[in-house]
Amino acid sequence: MYGRTRGAAARIGARLEAARTARRLGRDPAAADIARALAATTKRTPSADEQDLLHRIEDLRGELLRSQEELDVVDHGCGVPDDDVGRDEMYHGRRFVRTARQTCHDGSKRPQEALLLFELVRAFRPTACLELGTSLGISAAYQGAALELNRNGRLVTIEGAPALADLARRNLKMLGLDHRVEVLTGRFADRLPDLLKDGFEFSFIDGDHQEDATVEYFDGIVTSMRGERQLTVLDDIRWSPGMRRAWQRIRADSRTRVAVEWHGMGIVLARSA
Numbered sequence: 663m664y665g666r667t668r669g670a671a672a673r674i675g676a677r678l679e680a681a682r683t684a685r686r687l688g689r690d691p692a693a694a695d696i697a698r699a700l701a702a703t704t705k706r707t708p709s710a711d712e713q714d715l716l717h718r719i720e721d722l723r724g725e726l727l728r729s730q731e732e733l734d735v736v737d738h739g740c741g742v743p744d745d746d747v748g749r750d751e752m753y754h755g756r757r758f759v760r761t762a763r764q765t766c767h768d769g770s771k772r773p774q775e776a777l778l779l780f781e782l783v784r785a786f787r788p789t790a791c792l793e794l795g796t797s798l799g800i801s802a803a804y805q806g807a808a809l810e811l812n813r814n815g816r817l818v819t820i821e822g823a824p825a826l827a828d829l830a831r832r833n834l835k836m837l838g839l840d841h842r843v844e845v846l847t848g849r850f851a852d853r854l855p856d857l858l859k860d861g862f863e864f865s866f867i868d869g870d871h872q873e874d875a876t877v878e879y880f881d882g883i884v885t886s887m888r889g890e891r892q893l894t895v896l897d898d899i900r901w902s903p904g905m906r907r908a909w910q911r912i913r914a915d916s917r918t919r920v921a922v923e924w925h926g927m928g929i930v931l932a933r934s935a
Contacts, residue, residue: 729766730763798829806843809842
């Protein structure tokens with residue numbers, strides 16, 4: 663799988679970047695785990711059990727990329743960079759029809775990025791995980807696969823579009839990961855308050871893509887954090903000026919212990935307030 667998704671030059675570049683990150687992170691044990699996870703995306707040879715699960719997820723991705731099934735999508739966030747979304751429009755969402763192929767191509771994490779989520783979950787071994795933005799369930803499947811191989815933990819993932827949530831549930835059940843991953847339907851702002859009462863150890867923020875909302879999600883997650891190894895991964899931190907500002911605000915937060923940027927994703931190791 664890995665050789666098919668990345669050329670030699672890209673692999674060498676990723677290895678050099680991982681080495682530089684490892685040197686910069688120093689001796690902090692948790693930060694070192696981040697560095698090892700980054701390096702593992704290009705260096706580590708997966709076990710037979712890992713390869714089996716990851717190949718099945720990528721086979722599913724291939725099926726979705728060929729699917730012309732039409733999906734009635736409701737989008738509660740930004741559709742394109744610098745999208746000026748009004749509060750009322752964001753609440754009710756914008757409706758449009760897309761095929762599963764288009765949705766998978768545009769909205770699912772690429773193998774290298776999804777593999778990083780897998781390696782981070784394997785390294786940090788969280789028991790309570792959160793994802794904002796399920797789409798078709800590809801990134802949730804990578805995280806769920808890591809939890810399954812860890813033999814512990816569950817992921818709660820939230821999707822605003824009922825049609826996408828239904829297909830994600832179907833996909834996760836097909837992969838045999840539905841006992842590790844629960845897909846909830848609804849707006850993040852509606853679902854998060856109750857979920858955050860118990861706290862999470864690992865979170866992946868990949869939805870909404872508005873500056874203030876992204877910072878608010880991070881604040882809520884870190885405020886309710888569980889343990890001293892709370893890890894938050896943010897996607898598309900270079901997607902728009904607003905997301906770049908959100909990333910800078912999160913990096914400057916007093917609770918941010920380590921912040922690493924990797925292929926447009928931000929990885930934050932937080933400390934208790």
